[in-house]
Amino acid sequence: MTTRVEAAAGARRDLTPQPALSVFGTLVRRGMRDRRRAPLSWGGSLGAMSALIVAIWPSIEGSISKAVRSYPRGLKEAFGIGELNNVAAYLDAEMFSLIVPLALSFFAVRVITSAIASAEEAGHLDTLLAAPVSRRVLVASALATAAAMSAVILAVLGTASWIAGAIAGSGLPLGRLVAALVGVWALAMLFAGLAALATGPLRRPAAVTAVATGTLIAMYVIDLLGKIARDVEPVRWASAFRYYDSPLADGLDPLAAAGLALTGVGLAAVGALLLERRDIR
Amino acid sequence: MFELEVGSDARDTVSGPVTPVIETAELTKTYGESRGIDGVSMTVEAGEVFGFLGPNGAGKTTTIRTLLDLLHPTSGSARVFGLDSRRDTLRIRARTGNLPGDFAYDARLTGREVIDLFARLRGISDLGRARDLAERFEADLDRPLAELSRGNRQKVGLVQAMFHEPELLILDEPTSGLDPLMQEEFLKVVREARERGGTVFLSSHDLDEVERVCDRVGIIRHGRLVDVEEVADLTERAYRHVTLEFSGPVDAAEFAAIAGVTELERSGNRIAFKAQSNLDAVIKAAARHELVDIELTHPSLEEIFLTFYGEHGPR
Ligand SMILES: Nc1ncnc2c1ncn2[C@@H]1O[C@H](COP(=O)(O)OP(=O)(O)OP(=O)(O)O)[C@@H](O)[C@H]1O
Ligand SMILES: [Mg+2]
Numbered sequence: 001m002t003t004r005v006e007a008a009a010g011a012r013r014d015l016t017p018q019p020a021l022s023v024f025g026t027l028v029r030r031g032m033r034d035r036r037r038a039p040l041s042w043g044g045s046l047g048a049m050s051a052l053i054v055a056i057w058p059s060i061e062g063s064i065s066k067a068v069r070s071y072p073r074g075l076k077e078a079f080g081i082g083e084l085n086n087v088a089a090y091l092d093a094e095m096f097s098l099i100v101p102l103a104l105s106f107f108a109v110r111v112i113t114s115a116i117a118s119a120e121e122a123g124h125l126d127t128l129l130a131a132p133v134s135r136r137v138l139v140a141s142a143l144a145t146a147a148a149m150s151a152v153i154l155a156v157l158g159t160a161s162w163i164a165g166a167i168a169g170s171g172l173p174l175g176r177l178v179a180a181l182v183g184v185w186a187l188a189m190l191f192a193g194l195a196a197l198a199t200g201p202l203r204r205p206a207a208v209t210a211v212a213t214g215t216l217i218a219m220y221v222i223d224l225l226g227k228i229a230r231d232v233e234p235v236r237w238a239s240a241f242r243y244y245d246s247p248l249a250d251g252l253d254p255l256a257a258a259g260l261a262l263t264g265v266g267l268a269a270v271g272a273l274l275l276e277r278r279d280i281r
Numbered sequence: 282m283f284e285l286e287v288g289s290d291a292r293d294t295v296s297g298p299v300t301p302v303i304e305t306a307e308l309t310k311t312y313g314e315s316r317g318i319d320g321v322s323m324t325v326e327a328g329e330v331f332g333f334l335g336p337n338g339a340g341k342t343t344t345i346r347t348l349l350d351l352l353h354p355t356s357g358s359a360r361v362f363g364l365d366s367r368r369d370t371l372r373i374r375a376r377t378g379n380l381p382g383d384f385a386y387d388a389r390l391t392g393r394e395v396i397d398l399f400a401r402l403r404g405i406s407d408l409g410r411a412r413d414l415a416e417r418f419e420a421d422l423d424r425p426l427a428e429l430s431r432g433n434r435q436k437v438g439l440v441q442a443m444f445h446e447p448e449l450l451i452l453d454e455p456t457s458g459l460d461p462l463m464q465e466e467f468l469k470v471v472r473e474a475r476e477r478g479g480t481v482f483l484s485s486h487d488l489d490e491v492e493r494v495c496d497r498v499g500i501i502r503h504g505r506l507v508d509v510e511e512v513a514d515l516t517e518r519a520y521r522h523v524t525l526e527f528s529g530p531v532d533a534a535e536f537a538a539i540a541g542v543t544e545l546e547r548s549g550n551r552i553a554f555k556a557q558s559n560l561d562a563v564i565k566a567a568a569r570h571e572l573v574d575i576e577l578t579h580p581s582l583e584e585i586f587l588t589f590y591g592e593h594g595p596r
Binding site: 015018022023026027034119124125126127128129130131132133134277278279 | 346349351352353371372374376379386387398402403438441448
């Protein structure tokens with residue numbers, strides 16, 4: 001009988017939870033590896049579009065400024081096309097006022113949704129959360145994965161645009177380009193945080209996606225209308241796009257960008273607390 | 282004192298009474314209006330294999346998921362290793378291996394990637410045991426989970442549950458989907474885990490399987506723990522359905538007279554009855570005639586429940 005107990009003591013390992021930071025790092029590395037194609041698919045396609053726009057600027061410069069001068073004022077204000085007399089303003093109007101911020105925010109929302117809500121629906125969380133992984137570390141790692149992968153995608157996009165500008169001699173100012181990339185990244189973090197918040201009370205991935213992307217589109221519309229309609233102007237403050245503004249055309253407001261990103265982190269933190277309080281189904 | 286528990290001497294040699302590995306007190310979980318489990322109180326001792334037996338929807342998975350803090354109890358509490366199932370869940374989970382009822386993980390990952398990930402999460406660098414287990418279960422670790430059959434995915438799940446040699450294994454219907462050969466191998470692995478001093482808590486529909494590997498069995502039905510028994514006692518009470526077919530007519534009275542034989546029926550050269558414990562006498566009686574066929578079947582779980590526990594709990 002004693003031999004059995006001794007054997008047990010010999011075989012038994014000292015199993016204690018890993019430090020939260022180590023678990024976090026493992027999950028982020030895994031998450032990034034799962035998204036390893038995103039820089040090519042998302043960064044590549046957005047980068048190709050931006051590069052094309054930057055590259056053709058020198059050849060259309062003259063005609064476009066003339067055309068813009070003839071647009072109605074309201075339209076120009078709404079879409080932030082004050083004066084389309086430089087490549088930064090042109091790229092901003094074509095890509096960075098709608099497509100890029102929308103695409104990146106949508107990407108970040110997807111990363112969060114698949115790591116939490118979809119994983120729960122598919123039963124993966126039953127496996128993951130039976131290991132010594134806390135729910136707050138799960139949420140933090142999803143947010144960090146979204147942050148890191150968004151940054152990589154934006155880096156690809158920025159590099160492609162910069163190279164195209166250098167080759168075509170468009171005179172794209174690097175400082176502005178970086179400002180725009182940072183601005184988009186901060187905006188995407190806000191919506192990632194919003195998605196993480198939604199996974200607190202909501203279980204179905206479709207519901208989480210609907211809340212996050214619905215808010216995204218609503219905020220865009222509010223900001224758009226706020227620029228042209230006096231009645232909507234007072235609620236523009238509630239739209240994240242108001243703080244994103246047009247960093248490519250006008251430069252970055254670092255405080256606004258930090259505010260967006262930190263709000264995203266705060267929302268995710270609340271989401272993590274809500275997730276810890278509820279059942280995993 | 283000494284006849285209280287089988288194997289209690291082995292546990293007490295270390296340092297007096299040992300804390301139970303699992304201890305639940307009036308553990309209750311409701312899903313909104315509908316019942317999950319209702320006032321489950323049980324104790325699983327260190328070093329035992331505890332079977333959790335019950336039909337579909339009885340509450341086995343609910344109990345297990347509550348122990349792992351995936352579900353929060355509506356009322357009552359659970360302690361694992363003497364730790365609170367909610368507050369100390371990470372420490373509990375670090376010392377536990379779990380196979381969920383329907384094992385699933387990111388289907389794009391291969392078994393090896395899944396094991397690697399969980400090894401990192403658990404801080405295990407030696408994967409020798411994982412290789413061992415994969416070999417024994419013939420688990421294919423090189424293909425993405427998406428390409429594996431249900432049984433083969435289950436094997437990856439088993440490796441994932443056991444590779445870190447935890448003190449406690451919590452396995453939700455571990456043999457479902459495994460072929461008979463693998464079920465056999467699994468039962469062997471469970472026995473070895475016990476020999477190393479581990480504790481195993483496994484749920485099952487299969488009385489036969491539970492009898493073969495468990496020390497004690499908790500029987501759950503309609504969310505309530507209706508009975509906890511030593512397997513030896515359960516086996517003693519168990520009966521078999523016997524069907525004998527002879528080459529010619531045989532006097533049924535000969536079998537009806539054997540102690541423990543009930544519900545005898547005869548049709549042509551075929552005799553069917555229930556035999557409790559006294560199988561030796563049955564076989565010896567049958568051997569006096571020319572047998573064509575013999576069939577011995579175990580009663581189904583539902584039948585056992587009806588026989589021993591009636592419709593609403595223990596008789
Ligand atoms: N997510 C849920 N929402 C509502 N009711 C649930 C949920 N999960 C389980 N139940 C109910 O709780 C009860 C116990 O279910 P549980 O899954 O624990 O049973 P089980 O013993 O594991 O059954 P099985 O052998 O089929 O796996 C059932 O009546 C079931 O309908
Ligand atoms: Mg179940």
